Amino acid sequence: MITVLYFASLRESLGRSSEQITLPATVRDLESLRALLVARGGAWEEGLAPGRPVRAAVNQSMAHGDTRVADGDEVAFFPPVTGG
């Protein structure tokens, strides 16, 4: 089980701020997790499609497609940051 968080415009378009996901054996990194979410279709496919400017973090550190994801992790997806 992992926790997935969504922020800002992505949270709004997906209609949720967090969820628990039981990892299928095929999901081992961020890229395959993102593909799992895209396969839900609709707003998920639109918001997380490859090429969309989506950033991600694993356990609160910026991460990339090949970053490993394992049980107990906190994963977050969000748009490019706009603070300051």
Added chain:
Amino acid sequence: MTVKIQTADFDLSTEIAALRRGNARVGAVASFVGVVRDINDGGTVAEMTLEHYPGMTEKAIEEIIGQARSRWNVLNVLVIHRVGQLKPLDQIVLVVVAGEHRGEAFAACEFIMDFLKTRAPFWKKEQTGKGARWVEARQVDDVAADRWRLKG
């Protein structure tokens, strides 16, 4: 080194006094205050909401301060970033760097601000005359952060 994410406003003089209190090694204090403007991308901004990622935001800023300290001899750093509802004229972000000499204090302050803009998880949503919109990341901010690779 202090990082604060808060809804409350801040006072520059109070924060600087606290940062250098009793430390006679401090010869230079550089600070940056970011303020909400009433216009962005050609639209009038009435109000904005700042969202962040509790936990990661603090951690990301602490890492940026750590990188600044590894590059420059810095004695103390304070970063305050406000979240929640903000209006034009409101203060939004404060970076204060205390060092022995001005060159290091100036450089570290600018470095921290440039990386905060591109690496710290905050998102702005503006209320404009045409409705609400999420602010898009600007490439000029990436360029500002990238130039530190060539400098220093």
